[in-house]
Amino acid sequence: MDGSGYPRGLVGDEILADARLLAVADVVEAMMSHRHYRPSRGLEQALAEIEQGRGRLYDPVPVDACLRLFREEGFRLT
Numbered sequence: 520m521d522g523s524g525y526p527r528g529l530v531g532d533e534i535l536a537d538a539r540l541l542a543v544a545d546v547v548e549a550m551m552s553h554r555h556y557r558p559s560r561g562l563e564q565a566l567a568e569i570e571q572g573r574g575r576l577y578d579p580v581p582v583d584a585c586l587r588l589f590r591e592e593g594f595r596l597t
Contacts, residue, residue, distance in 0.1 A: 521575050539578035543569055543585055546577070551596065562589060562596075 520539070522530040550565035566589060573582045588594040 520578055524576065536578075540581040543577050543581040547585060566590070 520531055520534070522528040525534055546569055547562075547565045550560040550568060551562055553559045566586060569577050569582045569585060573579050
């Protein structure tokens with residue numbers, strides 16, 4: 520959201536909404552997935568990352584939806 524991780528320094532609404540949503544999903548999936556060079560960091564660490572970056576790195580709307588799904592609705596990835 521602040522342009523620090525996006526090509527051409529795009530910020531906020533200059534970044535497509537789909538890309539802002541996918542950024543949140545990608546971070547959560549990547550942190551939860553086991554990689555050959557590191558174990559899964561787990562759901563709570565992934566949620567803490569997006570929560571900490573909410574509004575600065577990640578769009579608040581998909582962050583809030585993701586947090587609500589996992590923390591309030593009990594959604595689980597298998």
